[in-house]
Amino acid sequence: MDQTDLFIIKKLTEDARMSFRKIAKELGISPDTVINRYKALQEKGVIRGSTVVLNPKKIGYPAMAAFMIVASPIHILATEATPADSSLILDKLIQMPNIILATKTVGDHDLLAIGVARDFEHLIKIGDDIANIPGVKDLRVSFWVEKAGLCPKYFII
Amino acid sequence: MTSKVRVDEININIIRALQKNARANFAGIARDCGVSTDTISKRFRKMKRAGVIRGTTVLLNPKSFGYNCVASLGVDVSYPHLREVVELIQRIPEIVFCATSMGKHDIFCIGVLRNVGRLSQVKDLIKGHPLVREVTTNIWVDEILLCPENFEFGHPNR
Numbered sequence: 001m002d003q004t005d006l007f008i009i010k011k012l013t014e015d016a017r018m019s020f021r022k023i024a025k026e027l028g029i030s031p032d033t034v035i036n037r038y039k040a041l042q043e044k045g046v047i048r049g050s051t052v053v054l055n056p057k058k059i060g061y062p063a064m065a066a067f068m069i070v071a072s073p074i075h076i077l078a079t080e081a082t083p084a085d086s087s088l089i090l091d092k093l094i095q096m097p098n099i100i101l102a103t104k105t106v107g108d109h110d111l112l113a114i115g116v117a118r119d120f121e122h123l124i125k126i127g128d129d130i131a132n133i134p135g136v137k138d139l140r141v142s143f144w145v146e147k148a149g150l151c152p153k154y155f156i157i
Numbered sequence: 158m159t160s161k162v163r164v165d166e167i168n169i170n171i172i173r174a175l176q177k178n179a180r181a182n183f184a185g186i187a188r189d190c191g192v193s194t195d196t197i198s199k200r201f202r203k204m205k206r207a208g209v210i211r212g213t214t215v216l217l218n219p220k221s222f223g224y225n226c227v228a229s230l231g232v233d234v235s236y237p238h239l240r241e242v243v244e245l246i247q248r249i250p251e252i253v254f255c256a257t258s259m260g261k262h263d264i265f266c267i268g269v270l271r272n273v274g275r276l277s278q279v280k281d282l283i284k285g286h287p288l289v290r291e292v293t294t295n296i297w298v299d300e301i302l303l304c305p306e307n308f309e310f311g312h313p314n315r
Binding site: 001012013014016017048049053054059064104105107109140142 | 176178215293296
């Protein structure tokens with residue numbers, strides 16, 4: 001990656017819909033070069049995709065929480081034939097419509113999910129749904145009071 | 158910022174299309190909705206003005222920028238001093254998200270760091286505050302999608 005790549009990335013981070021022609025003009029290079037650079041950055045996995053950043057409060061989803069999940073110890077043991085239960089739990093989590101981020105973790109819990117909800121009760125319901133996933137042994141919840149930022153990737157309204 | 162926007166079916170279609178690909182062609186979305194391209198771009202601008210849509214952005218791989226460790230940190234503090242600790246945490250450049258919380262942990266934050274060694278330093282820094290009772294770290298594994306709105310390589314936004 002050189003300065004040109006970084007400039008393109010910076011522009012698209014601020015506005016992913018910015019026209020390649022405009023970026024090219026600012027850089028003093030041809031639009032084709034910008035397009036080729038963008039494609040190369042995607043192929044190298046530097047840019048994984050693009051998305052719209054929403055304000056969930058404005059569409060009736062003001063409540064957020066982190067769900068920290070402990071998987072059953074026996075089920076974590078994976079053999080080649082059966083994938084680890086934490087992978088199965090992860091698959092279930094990312095299919096839940098109000099989960100905007102899910103990942104396996106190493107630390108005092110095995111998986112982490114971030115959920116967006118209409119209200120407190122809705123968050124409790126999401127927690128119940130997570131607790132009911134087979135292989136979930138324990139669930140700790142951190143309800144966010146004051147926060148900044150949000151990744152919308154898995155957020156479906 | 159005061160104009161009201163009803164999130165109806167067309168708006169939901171616009172949002173869904175842009176969630177998958179922020180560079181999606183408005184003409185294509187218009188065809189799917191059976192309306193004009195102009196309607197779609199007007200709706201998009203209106204949702205932006207009303208603050209429903211904050212913007213569009215590309216999703217980056219932190220590893221490509223030398224950030225190999227993403228972790229969440231749960232912080233427990235002596236409660237009346239919550240604000241002081243939040244201010245300390247927000248000054249750490251690698252912390253891309255920080256929320257005060259109820260339930261498990263008093264503060265929940267997310268860090269994007271060069272390596273586990275740096276995570277350990279950050280943990281010690283937070284733990285070094287006399288009002289912090291405990292810091293629990295969890296390193297994220299596998300593919301994680303981060304929103305670049307929170308993650309700005311080199312210039313964290315707080």
